[in-house]
Amino acid sequence: MVGGGITGLAASWEASGHPGVHVVLHEAEDRLGGKIRTSPVRLDGGTELLVDEGADAFLARVPDAVELCRELGLDDELTEPAIGRAMVVHRGSLRFLPTDTVLGVPLDLEVLAGTGLLSEHGTAAVAAELDRDDPPLSVDVAIGPFLSERLGPELVDTLVGPLIGGINAGDVDQLSLSAVTPQLADAAADGGSLIAALRRRRPAGNPGPVFHGLLGGTGRLVEALAEQLVARGVELRTGHRLDDLASTGDDPVVITSPAPAAAQLVRQWSPDAATELDHITHSSVTLVTFVFERDDVPGPLDASGVLVPPGEGRFATAVSWGSSKWAHWDDGRHVVLRASAGRIGDDRAAHLSDDEVVARLLDDLSDLMGVAADPVGVRVSRWPLGFAQYTVGHLERVERIEAALAADLPRVAVAGAAYRGLGIPACIRQGRNATRQLLDRMRAGG
Ligand SMILES: Cc1cc2nc3c(=O)[nH]c(=O)nc-3n(C[C@H](O)[C@H](O)[C@H](O)COP(=O)(O)OP(=O)(O)OC[C@H]3O[C@@H](n4cnc5c(N)ncnc54)[C@H](O)[C@@H]3O)c2cc1C
Numbered sequence: 001m002v003g004g005g006i007t008g009l010a011a012s013w014e015a016s017g018h019p020g021v022h023v024v025l026h027e028a029e030d031r032l033g034g035k036i037r038t039s040p041v042r043l044d045g046g047t048e049l050l051v052d053e054g055a056d057a058f059l060a061r062v063p064d065a066v067e068l069c070r071e072l073g074l075d076d077e078l079t080e081p082a083i084g085r086a087m088v089v090h091r092g093s094l095r096f097l098p099t100d101t102v103l104g105v106p107l108d109l110e111v112l113a114g115t116g117l118l119s120e121h122g123t124a125a126v127a128a129e130l131d132r133d134d135p136p137l138s139v140d141v142a143i144g145p146f147l148s149e150r151l152g153p154e155l156v157d158t159l160v161g162p163l164i165g166g167i168n169a170g171d172v173d174q175l176s177l178s179a180v181t182p183q184l185a186d187a188a189a190d191g192g193s194l195i196a197a198l199r200r201r202r203p204a205g206n207p208g209p210v211f212h213g214l215l216g217g218t219g220r221l222v223e224a225l226a227e228q229l230v231a232r233g234v235e236l237r238t239g240h241r242l243d244d245l246a247s248t249g250d251d252p253v254v255i256t257s258p259a260p261a262a263a264q265l266v267r268q269w270s271p272d273a274a275t276e277l278d279h280i281t282h283s284s285v286t287l288v289t290f291v292f293e294r295d296d297v298p299g300p301l302d303a304s305g306v307l308v309p310p311g312e313g314r315f316a317t318a319v320s321w322g323s324s325k326w327a328h329w330d331d332g333r334h335v336v337l338r339a340s341a342g343r344i345g346d347d348r349a350a351h352l353s354d355d356e357v358v359a360r361l362l363d364d365l366s367d368l369m370g371v372a373a374d375p376v377g378v379r380v381s382r383w384p385l386g387f388a389q390y391t392v393g394h395l396e397r398v399e400r401i402e403a404a405l406a407a408d409l410p411r412v413a414v415a416g417a418a419y420r421g422l423g424i425p426a427c428i429r430q431g432r433n434a435t436r437q438l439l440d441r442m443r444a445g446g
Helices: 006-016 063-069 109-113 118-131 143-151 153-168 181-186 194-201 218-230 259-266 271-278 355-368 395-408 424-443
Strands: 024-027 038-042 048-054 087-090 093-095 211-214 235-238 253-255 281-294 305-307 316-322 332-339 377-388 412-414
Touching: 006 024, 006 063, 006 218, 006 253, 006 424, 038 194, 038 218, 038 253, 038 377, 048 332, 063 211, 063 218, 063 424, 093 424, 109 118, 118 153, 118 194, 143 153, 143 194, 181 194, 181 412, 218 235, 218 271, 253 259, 259 271, 281 355, 305 395, 316 355, 332 355, 355 377, 395 412, 412 424
Parallel strands: 024 235, 087 305, 253 412
Antiparallel strands: 038 048, 087 093, 281 332, 281 377, 305 316, 316 332
16 A cells, blocks of 8 residues: 555555555655544643644545544444534625525525625526426536526625635635535535536435534544554554565555655656646645633634635634534633644645744734734644645546556555545545455456
8 A cells, every 4th residue: 555544544454454455555755544544632721632734534424534433443432423514704794594495505595695705696597597407417517607597696706706715725726516516416416406417416304414524533543544554464554655566576556645646656657647647636625623711712603614705804814612512622721723734736735834824814813803812732733735626627637547557557446535535534435435445356367
């Protein structure tokens, strides 16, 4: 395996469950987990709070992460957010996002109107979509222009753009409908009104939690995997960058690194795959964890956090209200805020020192949330190549990469955040599937 993030670890877990397979995992860094890391934030006075530096939750709808947690015996540590509602900055002030939406596309127009986020004209444009009779959509398109044309630009600028762009640190005018928002692409394939198609897909009854987390942080998943992989005899070689595929002989290899490292590894044997991999770009994100005394943060903090649309002209892209979102981060005395900066086309944070990033984010916290006091704990986490950008045609590109590898390097597969979903469950699924496919191919003598 190349890469010890969640994809490489899940791929190793799958491979090591097959009798007679010896697994070696190469990880360039001296720690496992890649973009999953849970570590203590030191507070003034010497105490510590254990808080995720990157991913803190995984989607319940894609079952692979919960299933893996169960296989690893982490059932008792599964938890869910204490609060589901989120807010958005709208013309400088904080507003609740409507609850009944699919990635910002509203299912209940009364709820949307109640948020006051859209003008009368904007709300009417959304309502008019219910009368549309569009043919089924069968090609990939950019999310922003497609939804603007269907539902009006106001909804996209105010709601859909901040939400989808925020999740991917990307730009909805570039991102692919089918790769980033398969639920919307699937509904658009029905033809007719998109809202009506989404309503038909709405699950009946109580849908259960949208997200899960782990009481000790998502890092528990990495810890448990590492421990049990070692127990199964897997060799975990940290601090070991694999630069040359030749050293792996005829063994099957799953490459789970970000796309540039994957391109470098396969270029010599599969130039076509490497050229396609070169087209997958990434955005970089800096996430700062702030801990404040409870009394220093005004407001009820009754949301999971706030999204900051690019049009608001701020440095922050989002502020997750960690101690409101997760009961296990709320010690009763402090408020945990995780503020992010950086998205595609906005690299300012990457070029500033940690102190400068912290100062810029504190300015935003002061203006947007009225936080005037100094934090009692601060931690800066940098995520270069944090989010792969699935631009229009991404899934066709991934298919071309897979086809080129199958032809040129049949013992090698790529999997992970750069390809078929960057959420933790999608990465786990890809790691496991790639392993199964390679082992099947090897057994069939391919
Ligand atoms: C700030 C942030 C917040 C996020 N929040 C969420 C969230 O709440 N929920 C969610 O589901 N997802 C979230 N994500 C996305 C998710 O965390 C990642 O997409 C996922 O963890 C990526 O896993 P991966 O194994 O595919 O890649 P990575 O984690 O990038 O792992 C790849 C590994 O490969 C190693 N590597 C690279 N080149 C080589 C080489 N040549 N040899 C050996 N090793 C190599 C790297 O060092 C790295 O450890 C978030 C991401 C970020 C950055």
